[in-house]
Amino acid sequence: MREKTNNYTNNMDKEKLIPREIEEIENEEWLYSLDYVLQQWGPDRVVDLLRQLQIRAHKAGVELPFTANTPYINTINRAQQPPYPGNREIERLIKSIIRWNAMAMVVKANRNSHGIGGHLASYASAATLLEVGFNHFFKGKDHQNGGDMIFFQGHIAPGIYARAFLEGRITEEQMHNFRRELNPQGGLSSYPHPWLMPDFWEYSTVSMGLGPIMAIYQARFNRYLEDRGLKDTSKQKVWAFLGDGETDEPETLGAISLASREHLDNLVFVINCNLQRLDGPVRGNGKIVQELEAVFRGAGWNVIKVLWGGEWDELLEKDSKGKLVKRMLEVVDGQSQKFSIASGDYVRKEFFGVDPELEEMVSHLTDEQIRKMKRGGHDPEKVFAAYQAAMNHKGQPTVILTSTIKGYGLGESGEGKNITHQQKKLNEDELREFRIRYGIPVSEEEVANAPFYMPPADSHEMEYLRKRREELGGFVPERRVDIRPIKTPPESVFEEFYTGSEGRELSTTMAFVRLLSKLLKDKEIGKLIVPIIPDEARTFGMEALFRQLGIYSHVGQLYEPVDKELLLYYKEAKDGQILEEGITEAGAMSSFISAGTAYAAHGVNMMPFFIYYSMFGLQRVGDLVWAAADMLAKGFMVGGTAGRTTLAGEGLQHQDGHSHLLAYSVPSLITYDPAFAYEIAVIVREGIRRMYEEQENVFFYMTIMNENYPMPAMPGDVKEGILKGMYRFSKGKETNTGLVANLLGSGTILNEAIKAGEILEEKFGVSANIYSVTSYKELRRDAMDVERNNLLNPGKAQVPYVSTQIDNEGVIVAASDYVKTLPDSIAKWLPKHLYALGTDGFGRSEAREELRDFFEVDAKHIAYTALYALYQEEKYSLSDLKKAAKQLDINPKKINPMHA
Ligand SMILES: Cc1ncc(C[n+]2csc(CCOP(=O)(O)OP(=O)(O)O)c2C)c(N)n1
Ligand SMILES: [Mg+2]
Numbered sequence: 072m073r074e075k076t077n078n079y080t081n082n083m084d085k086e087k088l089i090p091r092e093i094e095e096i097e098n099e100e101w102l103y104s105l106d107y108v109l110q111q112w113g114p115d116r117v118v119d120l121l122r123q124l125q126i127r128a129h130k131a132g133v134e135l136p137f138t139a140n141t142p143y144i145n146t147i148n149r150a151q152q153p154p155y156p157g158n159r160e161i162e163r164l165i166k167s168i169i170r171w172n173a174m175a176m177v178v179k180a181n182r183n184s185h186g187i188g189g190h191l192a193s194y195a196s197a198a199t200l201l202e203v204g205f206n207h208f209f210k211g212k213d214h215q216n217g218g219d220m221i222f223f224q225g226h227i228a229p230g231i232y233a234r235a236f237l238e239g240r241i242t243e244e245q246m247h248n249f250r251r252e253l254n255p256q257g258g259l260s261s262y263p264h265p266w267l268m269p270d271f272w273e274y275s276t277v278s279m280g281l282g283p284i285m286a287i288y289q290a291r292f293n294r295y296l297e298d299r300g301l302k303d304t305s306k307q308k309v310w311a312f313l314g315d316g317e318t319d320e321p322e323t324l325g326a327i328s329l330a331s332r333e334h335l336d337n338l339v340f341v342i343n344c345n346l347q348r349l350d351g352p353v354r355g356n357g358k359i360v361q362e363l364e365a366v367f368r369g370a371g372w373n374v375i376k377v378l379w380g381g382e383w384d385e386l387l388e389k390d391s392k393g394k395l396v397k398r399m400l401e402v403v404d405g406q407s408q409k410f411s412i413a414s415g416d417y418v419r420k421e422f423f424g425v426d427p428e429l430e431e432m433v434s435h436l437t438d439e440q441i442r443k444m445k446r447g448g449h450d451p452e453k454v455f456a457a458y459q460a461a462m463n464h465k466g467q468p469t470v471i472l473t474s475t476i477k478g479y480g481l482g483e484s485g486e487g488k489n490i491t492h493q494q495k496k497l498n499e500d501e502l503r504e505f506r507i508r509y510g511i512p513v514s515e516e517e518v519a520n521a522p523f524y525m526p527p528a529d530s531h532e533m534e535y536l537r538k539r540r541e542e543l544g545g546f547v548p549e550r551r552v553d554i555r556p557i558k559t560p561p562e563s564v565f566e567e568f569y570t571g572s573e574g575r576e577l578s579t580t581m582a583f584v585r586l587l588s589k590l591l592k593d594k595e596i597g598k599l600i601v602p603i604i605p606d607e608a609r610t611f612g613m614e615a616l617f618r619q620l621g622i623y624s625h626v627g628q629l630y631e632p633v634d635k636e637l638l639l640y641y642k643e644a645k646d647g648q649i650l651e652e653g654i655t656e657a658g659a660m661s662s663f664i665s666a667g668t669a670y671a672a673h674g675v676n677m678m679p680f681f682i683y684y685s686m687f688g689l690q691r692v693g694d695l696v697w698a699a700a701d702m703l704a705k706g707f708m709v710g711g712t713a714g715r716t717t718l719a720g721e722g723l724q725h726q727d728g729h730s731h732l733l734a735y736s737v738p739s740l741i742t743y744d745p746a747f748a749y750e751i752a753v754i755v756r757e758g759i760r761r762m763y764e765e766q767e768n769v770f771f772y773m774t775i776m777n778e779n780y781p782m783p784a785m786p787g788d789v790k791e792g793i794l795k796g797m798y799r800f801s802k803g804k805e806t807n808t809g810l811v812a813n814l815l816g817s818g819t820i821l822n823e824a825i826k827a828g829e830i831l832e833e834k835f836g837v838s839a840n841i842y843s844v845t846s847y848k849e850l851r852r853d854a855m856d857v858e859r860n861n862l863l864n865p866g867k868a869q870v871p872y873v874s875t876q877i878d879n880e881g882v883i884v885a886a887s888d889y890v891k892t893l894p895d896s897i898a899k900w901l902p903k904h905l906y907a908l909g910t911d912g913f914g915r916s917e918a919r920e921e922l923r924d925f926f927e928v929d930a931k932h933i934a935y936t937a938l939y940a941l942y943q944e945e946k947y948s949l950s951d952l953k954k955a956a957k958q959l960d961i962n963p964k965k966i967n968p969m970h971a
Pocket of ligand 1: 193279280313314315316317343345347348
C-alpha cells in the first residue's frame, strides 16, 4: 500500500515520487470521467471501461492485486433504495415490545433459577433483521406460494418466543418457564428443537454451522422436488440466519459453491456481523465482512452489504474524494467495535479526526448525533432494501452481510462489550434505562420485576402485527404434519429374499441393492424413494441405478458421457432420482434431512436411503445425525462396506468396528447389523411400516457388508426375533457329551459362529445353538424398558426379551465385527456369564482371514472361547482345553489387538 509523506506520495515504484497536488488533480480527472460515463451511459459502460483499463494495464505489465471485494459501504445506495412499505412507527413499537419481553424472559429465568442460561445479546443485535422479515417477507404455511423455510440462528430463540407470545401462540406461563420444560404448566426449550416443540420449531440450528449447510441442501432439495414433478416449490424461499462467528465452522462455508453451481436463487443467507462471537471479536485485526464478501463472491454468490444506517447517506454522498469510504475500510473490526459504543466526541476525534476534510464533514453534527449514527443492520429501510433485492435476484443465491452491534440496546453493561454474549441479568437501573429507551409502558413500580408486557388485543400494534402475518400466510415458525400414511408394500415384494439364494454367493450389500431396485419399481412408493450416495455407488454395485433412475441434475446432461455406449452409463437427468452428492457426507446427510423431513416441511412423504461408507457416517457427521433425530427425520441410513474385518485391505481409517456403538447414542435411531438377505428384507419392510405407515418418529440405521456367501432361507417364523434383535438361527445337534454352547453372531461374523458350531460339534462333541443377533441396541433398550417398569411397579415383574432367548443350559459366547461393548451391553440380562469377542482396536490393511485371526473373531477363536467357558464351568478339563488350543492353533502369546 501507499505510504504518505508530507508532499509526495511514494508510489509502488519507489523511484518515482508524485507530487501530492498532481496526484490529487489526476484523481479528480479520472473520477470525473467515471462520473460522466456513468451518468451518460450507465453502469454497464463503466464496467466495460474498467475492464478495458484492466487489460491495458495487464498488457503493460502492471500487476493488479486480486480482490473480490467492493468498498466497505452499502451495496444498495440511497437512490436505489425502495420506499419502505410498512408503518415504521408501529413496527418500531412492536419490535421494542418484543425486545423487552425477550430480555425479560432471560432475566426472569435466571432470577428464578441461577445459571439456567439464555442469551440476551444475540437477539438484541438481530431484532431488526428478524422483524423486517416477519413484517414483510417470511411466508407462513397458508400462503398461496407455500411457506418459506427459515433456519433461525439458535440462540436468538428468546426473540422468536417473545414474538409468538404477542401472536398469542405462547402463554405467559410458558414465557415464565423459558428453559424450564419440565414445569407442569409447560415451558420453552432453550433453542430450536422440533423434538421438544414439534408444532413450533422446524429446523434445529444451534449447533453452529449445521443451519447453513442444511439450508443449502434444503434449497437444492426444493428444486429437486420441483424438477421431479413432485411439488411446485418455485416460490418458496429458504432463509438462513447465522452469526459471523459461526462462519468459522467448516460446515458453514463448506458447501456454498453447491448453491451457486446450482443457481439456487431460492436461498438467502443473512449473516449478522456484530463483529463478536462468544469470547470477543470475530476478526479484531481484520474485517469479517470483507473476508466473507470475498469468499462468497469468489464462490459465485450475490453479495449484498448492509453496513451503514441512513444517517451515513448524506456523508457518503458528500464524500466525493472517497476519503470517508477509505476510512471505513481501514478501521479494523476490533476498533469498529470500540467506535460502535464510544461517545460521539471519541468518534469525532478518533474516526473522523484523522483527516481535516473528514472532520469538517461532521462539523455540523452534535456529538449526540454522531453517537446515534446507526449500523446498517439496525436500520429497517436498509434491511428491507436488501431483502427485497435478494427476493428479486435471479440465477444466484444471495448472502446479506449486515453490520450490527451485539447487545444493541442493553445499555452500559452489555452493548458491544466482550462479555455481552454471556450476559443474562440486568439490574434495576439497566431495566429502567431499557424501558425508557424503547418506550415500554411498564410502570415505575413494576419495572424491577421485568414483567412481560402484552398490549391490549385491540391496540393498533396488535392489529398491525396480526394483519401482517395474515397477509403473509400465517405465523412463523410453525411445524405442521399433515400427511397421509403410506401403505407398506405387501409381503410379496419381499418374499424372494426369504427363500435364500440356493447356493449362489452374494453379499448383504448385493441383497440390499436388489431390494432397493425392486422397491424403486414399486408403483406406490417407488417415486418417493430418494437414493443418496456421496460417491461410492460403484463400490456398492449400485451403478445399475444410474441408468434406471438417472442422477439428478437441474440442467440435465449437457455433454455426451464417455461411457454412453455402455448399458450402465453415467446418466444425468433433470428428473433424475439419485442424489449423487460427491464426496461430502455432510452434504449427503443434509440431503437426507431435507428428504427425511419433507413429510412435515412439504407434506410429501419422501423416503431417503442414504448409502455410504459406514466409517464415514456416525463418526464423521454424528452431529448432523443428532440434528436429523431432533428434526424427526425419517429414512434409512445404510452403512456400506461395514465391519472391521469384513472390509479387508482398507485398513485403519476405513474399517468400521464402532459405528454401531456410536448409534447407541441417538435415542430414536433403530439400528441393525444383519447377516442375511431375509433379515434385510424384514428390517426394511418394518422400517417402512413403522416410519411411513405408523408414522413413528424414528429412523433406521443398518450396516451392509461386502463378503459373498450363500444366503440361507429364513429358518421358520423368525421375523419378530429379527426385529427385536435376536433369534435362534439353528439348534445344536445332540452330542453324547451333554456339553452345550450358545454362539451369538452378527453380520458376517455370524458365519464364523456357524463354522465354530460345526467345529465344536464335530471335533469336541459340544452341541452348538446358533443365534443371530441383529441388534444389540434394540435388545438393550427393550431390557432397559422392562427393568425400569419392574422397578417402578414392584410385584409385576416382566422379563426382557433377551432373557427369554437362551436357556440356562450351555455357555454363551458372542462375536461380531464390532467392539465388545455391544454384546457386553446385554450381558446382565443373560442367565450366564457372557464371553464377548469383538474388534476393539485399530484396523489393519490385511485380508479377511488374517484380520479375523488378529481380532480373534474367527471360528477358531469362537470355538476356543466356548471351550474355555465350559472349562470355567468345570465341565471341561484344563488339559483338554490346552490340547484344544493347540489343535485350534490358538496362540497365547499373541499381541492384544486392543492395544496394537
Ligand atoms: C458447534 C458449536 N460450538 C460452540 C457453540 C457455543 N456457542 C453458542 S453461540 C456461540 C457464539 C456465536 O457467535 P456468532 O456466531 O457470532 O453469533 P452472535 O451471537 O454473535 O450473533 C458459541 C461459541 C455452539 N452452539 N455450537
Ligand atoms: Mg457474532
